Amino acid sequence: xxxxxxxxxxxxxxxxxxxxxxxxxxxxxxxxxxxxxxxxxxxxxxxxxxxxxxxxxxxxxxxxxxxxxxxxxxxxxxxxxxxxxxxxxxxxxxxxxxxxxxxxxxxxxxxxxxxxxxxxxxxxxxxxxxxxxxxxxxxxxxxxxxxxxxxxxxxxxxxxxxxxxxxxxxxxxxxxxxxxxxxxxxxxxxxxxxxxxxxxxxxxxxx
Numbered sequence: 001x002x003x004x005x006x007x008x009x010x011x012x013x014x015x016x017x018x019x020x021x022x023x024x025x026x027x028x029x030x031x032x033x034x035x036x037x038x039x040x041x042x043x044x045x046x047x048x049x050x051x052x053x054x055x056x057x058x059x060x061x062x063x064x065x066x067x068x069x070x071x072x073x074x075x076x077x078x079x080x081x082x083x084x085x086x087x088x089x090x091x092x093x094x095x096x097x098x099x100x101x102x103x104x105x106x107x108x109x110x111x112x113x114x115x116x117x118x119x120x121x122x123x124x125x126x127x128x129x130x131x132x133x134x135x136x137x138x139x140x141x142x143x144x145x146x147x148x149x150x151x152x153x154x155x156x157x158x159x160x161x162x163x164x165x166x167x168x169x170x171x172x173x174x175x176x177x178x179x180x181x182x183x184x185x186x187x188x189x190x191x192x193x194x195x196x197x198x199x200x201x202x203x204x205x206x207x
Contacts, residue, residue, distance in 0.1 A: 018152035021109070022081030025073060025145050026055075031086060032093030033120060037102045051106035074106075082109040083149050087140070091120025100127045110151060112165070112179060114140055125187045128195035135162050135178040142177065146170045151179075157191070159184050 041053045052065070059074055061067035068075040084103065090113040091099060100123035103111065110130035114137055124131040130151065134140050143149075150166040157163070162178040169175070183191065190196045 029087040033099035036099040092117040
């Protein structure tokens with residue numbers, strides 16, 4: 001995964017219209033915020049170290065970074081993309097904002113799932129990330145682990161309007177699907193700026 005955390009997905013694409021990435025599959029239902037980042041890491045107040053604790057207890061044996069679990073997706077060099085694909089109720093549990101900061105600082109730019117826990121979805125928006133759900137829940141089964149995904153239509157990103165996604169399969173075939181979002185106008189500005197804090201900074205700079 002890349003680590004360019006000061007710019008948004010929108011700013012990092014030549015046209016601003018969309019971006020492409022391989023899939024990072026987390027095929028687990030009800031992923032909670034303590035699994036995304038364990039509570040023992042919540043004292044962090046700076047960016048230093050963010051990213052390395054994402055799914056910490058799933059990634060390492062005995063909490064030891066020198067002992068990565070070989071069967072976990074983030075330790076597999078095949079999965080180096082920026083789009084995480086998951087199941088139902090992603091981000092359940094406590095409302096910790098660190099659980100949205102961790103994936104962003106590891107390079108995740110979009111999370112596409114069957115459904116989100118509401119507070120976690122909002123926290124992802126604050127981080128300038130794309131929080132997306134399958135418009136047709138059965139489309140989840142069309143995603144293959146070795147897919148590359150195009151997320152299109154970002155220049156016309158608007159409240160209530162689904163985005164178009166192309167699933168490019170390794171055999172050369174593809175599926176076009178729609179994905180939903182719950183962004184309002186303000187939250188779309190967060191996305192375009194790379195996060196809510198960037199919007200606030202720009203507002204203060206104009207004062």
